Amino acid sequence: MEQALVLRDVRKSFGTTKAVDGITLTVPRGALYGVIGPNGAGKTTCIRMIMSILFPDSGELSVLGRRSSLDAKDRIGYLPEERGVYRKMKVGAFLTYMAQLKGVSAEDAEARVPTLLESMALPGTENKRCEDLSKGMLQRVQFIAAVIHQPDLLILDEPFSGQDPVSVRLLRERIEHEHRRGATVLLSTHVMANAEEMCQHVVMIHQGRKVLDESMLGLRRQFDTRTIHFEPLDANADPSPLQAVPGVERLDRHEDSFTITLSDGVDPAGAIGRLAMAVAPARVELARLRLEDVFIRIVAEGATGGDAARALRASLLAPGAEGALV
Amino acid sequence: MRRVWLVASREFMAAVANRGFVIGLLIMPAIFAGLFTLMPRLMNRPGEQIRAEVRVIDSTGQIFEGLRTALSPDAIARRRLDTTKRVLESTPEAVRDVAGSSAETAMDRALGTAPALTVVERPASADLQHEKSWLTEARPASAPRRLLVVVHPNAVVPKAGNEYGTYDIYVPENTDERIETTFYDGFRESALSARVRAQQMDRAQVEAVMRIPRATSTTVALDAERRTDVRFNRALPFVFAGLLVFGIMIGGQTLLTQTIEEKSSRVIEVLLSAVSPLELMAGKILGQMAVSMLVLALYILIGLALLSSFAMLGLLDPLLIVYLIVFFLVGYLVFASVFAAVGAAVNEMREAQSLMTPIMLALMAPWFFAAPIGRDPDTAFSIAMSLIPPVNTFAMMVRLASSTPPPFWQVALSIAIGLGSALAAMWFAAKVFKVGLLLHGKPPTLGTLIKWAKMA
Numbered sequence: 127m128e129q130a131l132v133l134r135d136v137r138k139s140f141g142t143t144k145a146v147d148g149i150t151l152t153v154p155r156g157a158l159y160g161v162i163g164p165n166g167a168g169k170t171t172c173i174r175m176i177m178s179i180l181f182p183d184s185g186e187l188s189v190l191g192r193r194s195s196l197d198a199k200d201r202i203g204y205l206p207e208e209r210g211v212y213r214k215m216k217v218g219a220f221l222t223y224m225a226q227l228k229g230v231s232a233e234d235a236e237a238r239v240p241t242l243l244e245s246m247a248l249p250g251t252e253n254k255r256c257e258d259l260s261k262g263m264l265q266r267v268q269f270i271a272a273v274i275h276q277p278d279l280l281i282l283d284e285p286f287s288g289q290d291p292v293s294v295r296l297l298r299e300r301i302e303h304e305h306r307r308g309a310t311v312l313l314s315t316h317v318m319a320n321a322e323e324m325c326q327h328v329v330m331i332h333q334g335r336k337v338l339d340e341s342m343l344g345l346r347r348q349f350d351t352r353t354i355h356f357e358p359l360d361a362n363a364d365p366s367p368l369q370a371v372p373g374v375e376r377l378d379r380h381e382d383s384f385t386i387t388l389s390d391g392v393d394p395a396g397a398i399g400r401l402a403m404a405v406a407p408a409r410v411e412l413a414r415l416r417l418e419d420v421f422i423r424i425v426a427e428g429a430t431g432g433d434a435a436r437a438l439r440a441s442l443l444a445p446g447a448e449g450a451l452v
Numbered sequence: 453m454r455r456v457w458l459v460a461s462r463e464f465m466a467a468v469a470n471r472g473f474v475i476g477l478l479i480m481p482a483i484f485a486g487l488f489t490l491m492p493r494l495m496n497r498p499g500e501q502i503r504a505e506v507r508v509i510d511s512t513g514q515i516f517e518g519l520r521t522a523l524s525p526d527a528i529a530r531r532r533l534d535t536t537k538r539v540l541e542s543t544p545e546a547v548r549d550v551a552g553s554s555a556e557t558a559m560d561r562a563l564g565t566a567p568a569l570t571v572v573e574r575p576a577s578a579d580l581q582h583e584k585s586w587l588t589e590a591r592p593a594s595a596p597r598r599l600l601v602v603v604h605p606n607a608v609v610p611k612a613g614n615e616y617g618t619y620d621i622y623v624p625e626n627t628d629e630r631i632e633t634t635f636y637d638g639f640r641e642s643a644l645s646a647r648v649r650a651q652q653m654d655r656a657q658v659e660a661v662m663r664i665p666r667a668t669s670t671t672v673a674l675d676a677e678r679r680t681d682v683r684f685n686r687a688l689p690f691v692f693a694g695l696l697v698f699g700i701m702i703g704g705q706t707l708l709t710q711t712i713e714e715k716s717s718r719v720i721e722v723l724l725s726a727v728s729p730l731e732l733m734a735g736k737i738l739g740q741m742a743v744s745m746l747v748l749a750l751y752i753l754i755g756l757a758l759l760s761s762f763a764m765l766g767l768l769d770p771l772l773i774v775y776l777i778v779f780f781l782v783g784y785l786v787f788a789s790v791f792a793a794v795g796a797a798v799n800e801m802r803e804a805q806s807l808m809t810p811i812m813l814a815l816m817a818p819w820f821f822a823a824p825i826g827r828d829p830d831t832a833f834s835i836a837m838s839l840i841p842p843v844n845t846f847a848m849m850v851r852l853a854s855s856t857p858p859p860f861w862q863v864a865l866s867i868a869i870g871l872g873s874a875l876a877a878m879w880f881a882a883k884v885f886k887v888g889l890l891l892h893g894k895p896p897t898l899g900t901l902i903k904w905a906k907m908a
Contacts (some may be wrong), residue, residue: 174890176723177724179721179724179725179890180890195697196728199725199727202721202725203725204725205719205722206721206722206725208718208721209719209721209722210714210717210718210719210720210722211719211722212466212714212717212719213713213717214466214470216465223458223462224722224726226458227455227458227459227723227726227727229454230727247696268722271722272725308661
């Protein structure tokens with residue numbers, strides 16, 4: 127009952143293409159999940175099956191405790207990747223219509239529209255026709271259409287695509303607002319920076335399979351403490367003092383910088399100080415885990431199968447794999 | 453059901469509450485009105501009178517003098533007035549009362565400016581070849597056009613066996629047909645008088661003997677007697693078949709374009725998160741049905757108002773309108789489902805064309821069979837057509853509007869068959885709708901659609 131979303135070995139093929147090849151996933155209530163993966167990975171197919179727009183060939187699905195999202199439509203907010211509006215309709219009328227379809231009374235819907243438009247920096251656009259709005263503005267209108275009925279589960283397929291930075295920030299604020307309100311949020315994106323900063327938990331899909339299912343906290347704990355990027359002030363400086371610093375396990379030379387791997391249990395703060403003393407630095411920084419690196423590594427290696435995540439983690443942890451983390 | 457209702461009302465409002473709809477509603481009557489007022493003016497450029505010189509070789513010697521009189525401007529004007537009166541006489545009384553005296557000027561305008569003909573007599577002994585060469589001589593543009601007429605020797609007095617002759621006419625290239633028509637009228641006048649004279653009879657008497665006024669016809673029913681009008685009855689099947697097709701076309705076409713627009717504007721997936729494909733389709737079909745009904749009701753009201761203003765309301769059996777609505781509903785459901793399926797299957801209007809061809813042919817069918825069925829509503833062909841979907845609704849409507857309405861069991865059977873095919877069409881459309889809505893690929897063929905229906 128506490129799960130907002132459960133997928134058990136869900137499969138879907140189109141002709142000979144296996145779009146989703148056995149995905150199992152659990153999203154607890156109140157969570158903020160990010161689904162990442164390259165184009166064609168199966169994210170949208172997965173989401174469409176969750177929305178009962180497509181139906182799985184096999185496997186089980188439960189949405190908000192129901193067997194099908196059709197039974198819970200009014201409690202789900204959905205922003206599809208391919209989204210549009212009725213071009214000739216007025217913004218206010220369109221939003222009211224969508225809200226009514228989701229079971230909100232006409233009066234309530236009309237009352238909510240102005241506030242929501244204001245919150246999305248679209249004040250006073252109720253009486254404009256949709257076709258008179260810019261593309262970015264329409265994206266925000268579509269987001270309002272997904273949340274106007276205050277859903278328990280919010281599913282956003284590529285919410286940030288085609289948005290300028292200001293809109294992205296606004297949208298993030300609103301998504302976090304919905305999350306604080308108590309909604310479970312599942313969003314797919316390939317803008318990794320957004321997923322990194324917003325999501326509590328990341329699921330990576332590649333070639334129809336789940337290759338990663340991990341909380342951001344867990345990911346950071348595992349990946350982010352042992353690698354340091356070091357760029358000497360003098361590009362021709364002798365690197366041997368660096369190698370001699372206590373706690374340095376390995377030193378890899380790049381064009382004009384070094385990647386330093388620390389031994390287990392070494393305090394990175396102390397190590398950075400010692401390294402800076404050894405060679406005058408232009409730049410010293412602790413390498414942080416970037417989802418983008420994980421993403422690129424999986425795509426590049428074509429990692430699939432159940433062992434993929436383990437293999438990936440191993441490759442990320444292995445010395446000499448830092449190239450992927452730069 | 454609440455969602456179906458919401459979708460239907462949105463569809464209805466989107467279709468009705470815009471300028472395009474009002475314009476579309478008025479465009480048909482406007483086109484007809486325009487045609488009726490403009491066409492005669494276009495056909496007869498006013499002010500430009502055609503002049504012609506007609507050379508006549510009259511071997512009878514009895515026609516030319518009469519011809520000169522009959523082709524004088526006065527005589528031509530008088531004949532045209534007679535024609536006008538005759539035409540007006542054959543129109544229903546009420547129309548004449550409404551049109552009043554303006555009808556005569558209208559007719560006059562419709563006939564255009566009368567050609568001016570100058571007749572010149574050539575001797576009976578004139579050489580035909582020589583006379584013909586006159587036609588091919590170069591003629592200045594401002595000079596009158598030329599005609600050569602040779603009257604047959606037996607044009608006035610018959611040869612053995614009452615065989616009367618007429619005349620041969622020789623014209624250069626590019627002759628105006630109105631000159632020949634005008635000449636024929638004049639010749640007829642003159643030749644008739646000459647023939648009657650030759651038989652020593654009185655022209656007025658002969659004409660009186662020949663005239664039989666148009667009969668009034670009355671339909672006798674059990675409850676009442678109703679005046680009938682042959683032409684009205686003949687037109688009725690066409691009018692009703694036309695209304696039926698027209699009503700279906702309005703809703704069907706909008707359904708098609710709206711569905712394609714929802715697909716191409718990508719609003720469809722947003723909608724599908726709130727309503728199921730079936731609810732969406734049902735709502736759309738219902739909404740457009742309401743639009744079609746509105747238009748149909750409006751045209752029926754206009755038609756009834758016209759009939760009543762011409763005091764011809766009694767000619768129409770009110771039951772026909774009830775049947776029109778019933779058959780509209782049945783026929784609409786069949787065709788609208790298919791229109792919706794096609795709309796859901798294609799990505800843009802252009803791709804819809806090939807799938808629409810068979811549907812459009814079915815919708816055109818009434819124009820081909822309305823005449824034979826309207827005339828003989830009880831033949832095997834008529835009965836078969838009124839039972840075969842999807843044209844059964846049209847054929848049955850034509851039969852109902854004809855002079856011999858079909859037995860009730862056939863009407864009921866046709867409605868039942870129509871409802872059955874409506875269910876089948878909706879089942880098919882629902883399947884295609886479910887599969888097609890989110891597919892944006894190469895345009896499907898009829899075969900693909902059937903595959904989808906089996907698959908879903």
